[in-house]
Amino acid sequence: MHNERLFPYGHARDADWRTALSAALEMAGPRVRGGTLGFLYVSDRFESDLPEILSAVREQTGVPHWTGCVGIGICATAQEYLDEPALAFMVTDFPETEFHLFAGMEPYQPGKDLTTLPSRPPYFAIVHGDSQTPDLPDLVRDFAGKVSSGFLTGGISSSRANGAQLVDKVVHGGLSGVTFSEEIAIVTRLTQGCSPIGPVHQIAEGKNNVIARLDDRPALDVFYEEVGDILSRDLQRAAGFIFVALPVKNDDRGDYTVRNLIGIDVDRKLLAIGEYVEAGQTLMFCKRDGSTARADLERMLTEISHLADGRRIRGGLYFSCLGRGESLFGPDSAELRVIQEGLGDFPLVGFFANGEISHDKIYGYTGVLTLFLDAPIF
Known part of the structure; x- marks a missing residue:
C-alpha cells in the first residue's frame, strides 16, 4: 500500500531524448497511466526537442496535463544531472477540479486573472518563470497576492537557449505553472546557501x-x-x-x-x-560556504518534517540554485542525497534554477522544497 500511494516518477540521462524517456518510463512503471497532472523537467540540451518530448510523454502515459521547464541541471531523488542531457518527471493523481494550469501572466492587468478555479479561489501555486521577462519580481509578488495562502514556490528556467516552460504546450515569457485548491496537502520550506x-x-x-x-x-x-x-x-x-x-x-x-x-x-x-x-x-x-549551507539544509529538512507531522510524503519538487549542487555541496549528488537522508526515499524531481521562488519573492543561492502529503492539512 505504501508504494501505491507514492507518485510514479522516472529520470534518466542519455544523449538521445527518446532513450532517456524510455528509461524514465520504465522506472515509473505501469501506474504512471493513472495520472492527471505531470511535472516534467528537461535538460536545456533537449530544449529544441521539447515539443516532441511533451507529445511523446503525453501519448505514452495518457496523462493529459503537464507543467515544467528546461534547466541547465535537473534534480531527482538522490540524483543530480548537471550540464548533461537528462530528463525527469513525476505524475500526480489529483482530481482535475483541484488544480488549474495557467501561462503568460502579466502584472497589473485587471480582468485578466488566469488563476481562478471553477469552484473556488486558488490556494497555492507552483510556478516557472522566464528571466527575460521585465519586472519579474513585481509579477511574482502580484501573483502571490492572488492565491489565498499568499504562497508560491518554483524557479526561473535556466538555459543557454530560450528558457522554455511547459503548460500543456511549450511557452515562453512571464510566469506559468499550476494553482491548487486547499484540498491538496502541501508543505514547503526554503534553505539558504x-x-x-x-x-x-x-x-x-x-x-x-x-x-x-x-x-x-x-x-x-x-x-x-x-x-x-x-x-x-x-x-x-x-x-x-x-x-x-x-x-x-x-x-x-x-x-x-x-x-x-x-x-x-x-x-x-x-x-x-x-x-x-x-x-x-x-x-x-x-x-557562500559549503558547511553552513549543509547545516541550513538539514535545519530546513527538520522543519519541513515537523510540518508534515507524520503524514506520508507522496512526492516532492526541489528547485535549487545553479550556484549550489556540486560547487557548494561536493560531488556525487551530495545536495540531493542530504534530502534523501533527512526525509527518506520518496519521489522527487526538479531543476537547478536561475533564481528560486518562495512565498512572494525571487531568491538566489537557495533551495526550495515543496512536498505533497497523503492527507489534507486542516
Missing part, C-alpha cells in the same frame, strides 16, 4: 544599485572591515565568495534575499550590487 558574516547595517546613502554610505561610514570601508584583509586585497575572489544579504521586512524567521556584488569604486568608496536600493534599507554581508 549563504550565511551572514557580520551585523545588520543601514544604508545611509544609496541610489539605484550603488551604495555610498553604510551606518554613516563609507560603504567600502565597512566592506573591507568585514571581509578581512586577504579578501579585500583580492576583490575578484571576494566577488565569488562574499555577497550582500537584504533582510526580508516583517519576517519572523530572519529570512533574507542574496544578491551579487558587481562592482566597487575604490576612489569614492562605493559598492555596486545586483539590486536597486534606497536610503533606510538594511543589509548584511554574507559568505
Whole structure:
C-alpha cells in the first residue's frame, strides 16, 4: 500500500531524448497511466526537442496535463544531472477540479486573472518563470497576492537557449505553472546557501544599485572591515565568495534575499550590487560556504518534517540554485542525497534554477522544497 500511494516518477540521462524517456518510463512503471497532472523537467540540451518530448510523454502515459521547464541541471531523488542531457518527471493523481494550469501572466492587468478555479479561489501555486521577462519580481509578488495562502514556490528556467516552460504546450515569457485548491496537502520550506558574516547595517546613502554610505561610514570601508584583509586585497575572489544579504521586512524567521556584488569604486568608496536600493534599507554581508549551507539544509529538512507531522510524503519538487549542487555541496549528488537522508526515499524531481521562488519573492543561492502529503492539512 505504501508504494501505491507514492507518485510514479522516472529520470534518466542519455544523449538521445527518446532513450532517456524510455528509461524514465520504465522506472515509473505501469501506474504512471493513472495520472492527471505531470511535472516534467528537461535538460536545456533537449530544449529544441521539447515539443516532441511533451507529445511523446503525453501519448505514452495518457496523462493529459503537464507543467515544467528546461534547466541547465535537473534534480531527482538522490540524483543530480548537471550540464548533461537528462530528463525527469513525476505524475500526480489529483482530481482535475483541484488544480488549474495557467501561462503568460502579466502584472497589473485587471480582468485578466488566469488563476481562478471553477469552484473556488486558488490556494497555492507552483510556478516557472522566464528571466527575460521585465519586472519579474513585481509579477511574482502580484501573483502571490492572488492565491489565498499568499504562497508560491518554483524557479526561473535556466538555459543557454530560450528558457522554455511547459503548460500543456511549450511557452515562453512571464510566469506559468499550476494553482491548487486547499484540498491538496502541501508543505514547503526554503534553505539558504549563504550565511551572514557580520551585523545588520543601514544604508545611509544609496541610489539605484550603488551604495555610498553604510551606518554613516563609507560603504567600502565597512566592506573591507568585514571581509578581512586577504579578501579585500583580492576583490575578484571576494566577488565569488562574499555577497550582500537584504533582510526580508516583517519576517519572523530572519529570512533574507542574496544578491551579487558587481562592482566597487575604490576612489569614492562605493559598492555596486545586483539590486536597486534606497536610503533606510538594511543589509548584511554574507559568505557562500559549503558547511553552513549543509547545516541550513538539514535545519530546513527538520522543519519541513515537523510540518508534515507524520503524514506520508507522496512526492516532492526541489528547485535549487545553479550556484549550489556540486560547487557548494561536493560531488556525487551530495545536495540531493542530504534530502534523501533527512526525509527518506520518496519521489522527487526538479531543476537547478536561475533564481528560486518562495512565498512572494525571487531568491538566489537557495533551495526550495515543496512536498505533497497523503492527507489534507486542516
